[in-house]
Amino acid sequence: MTPRREDIRNIAIVAHVDHGKTTLVDAMLKQTGEFHVKAEAAQEQVLDSNELERERGITILAKNTSVPYRGATINIVDTPGHADFGSEVERILRMVDGVLLLVDAQDGPMPQTKFVLRKSLGLGLSPIVVINKMDRPNARPTQALNDVFSLFIDLGATDPQMDFPVLYASGKDGWSSRDASRRGSDLQPLFETILGHVPGPLADPAKPLQMLVTMLDHSNYFGRIGIGRIYGGRIRKADTVALLKPDGQTLTAKVTQLMGHFGLERREVAEARAGDIVAVAGLEGVDVGDTVASPESAERLPPLAIEEPTLSMEFSVNDSPLAGKDGKFVTSRQLRARLLKERETNVGLRLEELPGEGRFKVAGRGELHLAILIETMRREGYELSVSRPEVILKEEGGVKLEPVEHLVVDVETQHQGAALECLGRRGGRMKNMHAEGTTHLRLEYVIPTRNLMGFKSELMNMTRGTGLMHHSFHGYAPKTGETARRPTGVLVAKGAGATTGYALDNLQTHCTLFVKPGVPVYEGMIVGQNCRENDLVVNPCKAKAMSNMRSKASDEAIHLTPPREMTLEAAIEYIEPDELVEVTPKNLRLRKVILKRSARKRASKKEEEG
Numbered sequence: 001m002t003p004r005r006e007d008i009r010n011i012a013i014v015a016h017v018d019h020g021k022t023t024l025v026d027a028m029l030k031q032t033g034e035f036h037v038k039a040e041a042a043q044e045q046v047l048d049s050n051e052l053e054r055e056r057g058i059t060i061l062a063k064n065t066s067v068p069y070r071g072a073t074i075n076i077v078d079t080p081g082h083a084d085f086g087s088e089v090e091r092i093l094r095m096v097d098g099v100l101l102l103v104d105a106q107d108g109p110m111p112q113t114k115f116v117l118r119k120s121l122g123l124g125l126s127p128i129v130v131i132n133k134m135d136r137p138n139a140r141p142t143q144a145l146n147d148v149f150s151l152f153i154d155l156g157a158t159d160p161q162m163d164f165p166v167l168y169a170s171g172k173d174g175w176s177s178r179d180a181s182r183r184g185s186d187l188q189p190l191f192e193t194i195l196g197h198v199p200g201p202l203a204d205p206a207k208p209l210q211m212l213v214t215m216l217d218h219s220n221y222f223g224r225i226g227i228g229r230i231y232g233g234r235i236r237k238a239d240t241v242a243l244l245k246p247d248g249q250t251l252t253a254k255v256t257q258l259m260g261h262f263g264l265e266r267r268e269v270a271e272a273r274a275g276d277i278v279a280v281a282g283l284e285g286v287d288v289g290d291t292v293a294s295p296e297s298a299e300r301l302p303p304l305a306i307e308e309p310t311l312s313m314e315f316s317v318n319d320s321p322l323a324g325k326d327g328k329f330v331t332s333r334q335l336r337a338r339l340l341k342e343r344e345t346n347v348g349l350r351l352e353e354l355p356g357e358g359r360f361k362v363a364g365r366g367e368l369h370l371a372i373l374i375e376t377m378r379r380e381g382y383e384l385s386v387s388r389p390e391v392i393l394k395e396e397g398g399v400k401l402e403p404v405e406h407l408v409v410d411v412e413t414q415h416q417g418a419a420l421e422c423l424g425r426r427g428g429r430m431k432n433m434h435a436e437g438t439t440h441l442r443l444e445y446v447i448p449t450r451n452l453m454g455f456k457s458e459l460m461n462m463t464r465g466t467g468l469m470h471h472s473f474h475g476y477a478p479k480t481g482e483t484a485r486r487p488t489g490v491l492v493a494k495g496a497g498a499t500t501g502y503a504l505d506n507l508q509t510h511c512t513l514f515v516k517p518g519v520p521v522y523e524g525m526i527v528g529q530n531c532r533e534n535d536l537v538v539n540p541c542k543a544k545a546m547s548n549m550r551s552k553a554s555d556e557a558i559h560l561t562p563p564r565e566m567t568l569e570a571a572i573e574y575i576e577p578d579e580l581v582e583v584t585p586k587n588l589r590l591r592k593v594i595l596k597r598s599a600r601k602r603a604s605k606k607e608e609e610g
Helices: 021-031 051-056 083-095 111-122 141-154 188-197 332-345 367-379 413-425 455-462 501-510 568-574 597-609
Strands: 008-015 063-069 072-078 098-104 126-132 166-170 175-177 210-219 223-232 234-236 240-244 250-254 257-262 265-268 271-273 277-281 291-293 311-316 350-353 359-364 384-386 394-396 399-412 429-436 440-448 468-478 490-493 511-513 525-530 536-538 579-583 588-592
Touching: 008 021, 008 083, 008 111, 008 188, 021 063, 021 072, 063 188, 072 188, 083 210, 083 223, 098 111, 098 141, 098 188, 111 126, 111 141, 111 468, 126 141, 126 188, 166 188, 175 188, 210 277, 210 332, 257 271, 311 367, 332 350, 332 359, 359 367, 367 384, 367 568, 367 579, 399 413, 413 429, 413 440, 413 455, 440 468, 455 468, 455 568, 501 511, 501 525, 525 536, 568 579, 568 588
Parallel strands: 008 072, 008 098, 063 257, 098 126, 126 166, 490 536
Antiparallel strands: 063 072, 166 175, 210 223, 210 291, 223 277, 234 271, 240 250, 240 291, 257 265, 257 277, 311 359, 311 384, 350 359, 384 579, 394 399, 399 440, 399 468, 429 440, 490 525, 511 525, 525 588, 579 588
């Protein structure tokens, strides 16, 4: 029987977005003395090292860290909670032996809780349930735990998995307790439970080397770095190893550096053995899913199974009249190189070159997955144009299948009718509806992914900003009904110039503006939303006629309503198939694919005739 290492525990923390994973890891690091941050660099959620992660308050990239406790090392992996980054979760769970499932004491299990838990149970991992945020005034730990039990049953958990330990905690205040009615003093009960419930990794040092690469990193000095767990044998610096590709190809490489995770940093180690999670440099051409093995006995580990993308977008070179004014990287060659580089580390992404100069089809797991890539490129100085996302259809047995989402919406009861009507119009099928207190309602739907686009902004409008929504990938279902379209048209600029207050004042009575005075525009650029279904060509640059005549009415001050400013995700959801979002480091502009009015008319006439 293969022995287990008792000096190591490998666990992943999984939960829905914003249920407190990263905050709890912060507390674990502090209480084990592994949190050493200079005063000027101090921040909350120290594992959220990425700028976008800190801004949005979500984990995007999985992170490795470790804490020492009673002579053992607990390797912790902080995973993303959003289903759009599910490819990160799927890879990480192959590295660990147990999972810490965090559930908000007030909200209970949410759609993405179900997503990450299904993956964990399918791999036979040992779960520990932590009811977090017990410091909240409206905490309902008993109800949250009952909902967790129901979720385990729905997901077909085995009897040993159902016999999970339960802890109550506040990651923010740094305590845990086995009793819901008693506040703890520190996280000792959590550490004890991890050591007692999560098994040590199987480790037979006599076996030949086997390591599965699940993450990639890059160093300017060492090049590409492969991160993963060793399943058998040992590895040392300067060892010659075999790199086994999933397609059967075998490469030879030499280990130039071997690093382990200690607290918040990586440190060089002389040797690592089965059960350790390490970073290995010197493996030229290493990819996610590769097996690092001994050259004498090269045996490949089972490859990683990554779910296919559900949405695709067209990325193209920015060809607007204002192209090149903001960005450093504007050519098709630079765009192609950046997307190829992203594909190397982002395993949930698919890339296809389309006919024509500088056009690429990029497929990902969801809108947020693609939006994060676009936002990252934008901050690096890239300019590009992106199209509206399209769902990727599958065909089985002659039936077209489309991706559908599990959607949870929390609304005030006074907005119940509007929400039900909107979701019905978008082809949603209600699965559950129950009251949350006396003033709120929780609606659960299964809805086509294509009809969920644009729903968030509509929900915010109908609920006056109080509505909440969460969704995760549910599966594939037969395609039915029509795609929900935007109910209103847009205002399209007639020509190039700078917008004037005089022109915008005349336009704002019948529309919602997207621009303010003094903004450069060009022919074909979208400057506002029409109040009717049709698109309207307008002149936002019209100046007030100069004359000798003076009257009280003509000299009245102009009062402009502040324009509607869109985020990147909102802009992507808003556009129609004949429109694009122009993305530059400083600006987001909406535009028509065909800029000239006459050319748009000809194209529309051809389409009608066809």
